[in-house]
Amino acid sequence: MSQAAVKKTRPKYLSLQALLFEIRLPVPGWVSILHRVSGALLFLAMVWLLWMLDRSLSSEEGFERVRHYAGLWPVKLSLLVLLWAYAHHFCAGIRYLFLDLDKGIDKATARLTSWIVLATSLALTAVLGWKLW
Amino acid sequence: MNRVVTGAHYGLRDWLAQRVTAAIMAVYTVIALVVLLSGVPITYSVWHDLFSQGWMRVATLLFAASLAWHAWVGVRDILMDYVKPDGLRLALQVAVLLVIAAYFGWAIEILWG
Numbered sequence: 001m002s003q004a005a006v007k008k009t010r011p012k013y014l015s016l017q018a019l020l021f022e023i024r025l026p027v028p029g030w031v032s033i034l035h036r037v038s039g040a041l042l043f044l045a046m047v048w049l050l051w052m053l054d055r056s057l058s059s060e061e062g063f064e065r066v067r068h069y070a071g072l073w074p075v076k077l078s079l080l081v082l083l084w085a086y087a088h089h090f091c092a093g094i095r096y097l098f099l100d101l102d103k104g105i106d107k108a109t110a111r112l113t114s115w116i117v118l119a120t121s122l123a124l125t126a127v128l129g130w131k132l133w
Numbered sequence: 134m135n136r137v138v139t140g141a142h143y144g145l146r147d148w149l150a151q152r153v154t155a156a157i158m159a160v161y162t163v164i165a166l167v168v169l170l171s172g173v174p175i176t177y178s179v180w181h182d183l184f185s186q187g188w189m190r191v192a193t194l195l196f197a198a199s200l201a202w203h204a205w206v207g208v209r210d211i212l213m214d215y216v217k218p219d220g221l222r223l224a225l226q227v228a229v230l231l232v233i234a235a236y237f238g239w240a241i242e243i244l245w246g
Contacts, residue, residue, distance in 0.1 A: 039204075054239070064177070128166075132169070
């Protein structure tokens with residue numbers, strides 16, 4: 001029995017390259033990486049969102065300018081992406097809270113709830129996007 | 134088997150903080166959506182009055198504080214996973230902390246400025 005041959009290298013990392021090109025992700029994996037991507041996106045966009053909140057509360061003129069700005073299509077598209085990011089992060093986060101409580105951890109349920117998260121966040125983006133404009 | 138446990142033991146605290154702050158933000162989000170979609174058209178006066186009320190300012194401050202802590206834990210996890218050189222990771226982590234502190238200060242200024 002050669003113990004040295006099976007000695008594992010530690011620490012191991014999940015590289016971005018492995019995530020993107022080598023590992024074929026099951027649905028819960030997609031929910032997971034999108035949770036991370038959406039979180040990073042929201043963090044990076046925070047300066048922009050704060051700026052719009054600041055302007056919109058500064059004066060009536062500022063408010064109207066932000067409203068006009070938010071109606072321009074590139075801005076609207078970006079805001080819709082951020083709305084999706086928030087919705088996805090929200091839904092996936094609630095799923096993780098249930099997983100923490102050992103609810104829905106068997107494979108079939110975990111895959112089903114992953115599909116529900118993906119579908120619900122897209123539906124929320126569509127409904128809220130339509131309501132807010 | 135005797136195991137020597139090492140480390141600063143901040144893992145559990147951060148794990149718990151991530152979840153508590155998430156719950157606070159989730160409640161705020163639902164309340165904000167109910168207010169925004171209540172049917173009243175959002176004009177400047179409606180928007181301004183909303184953020185002039187004490188409860189809304191305090192709730193938003195709680196949201197901002199939760200977000201700051203939540204974002205720190207999340208971004209730190211991302212940096213720990215992908216940025217291997219210690220010096221670069223430390224520099225980025227410090228930068229993220231400064232950015233989060235600046236955002237939080239700005240949020241307070243927007244609310245009470």
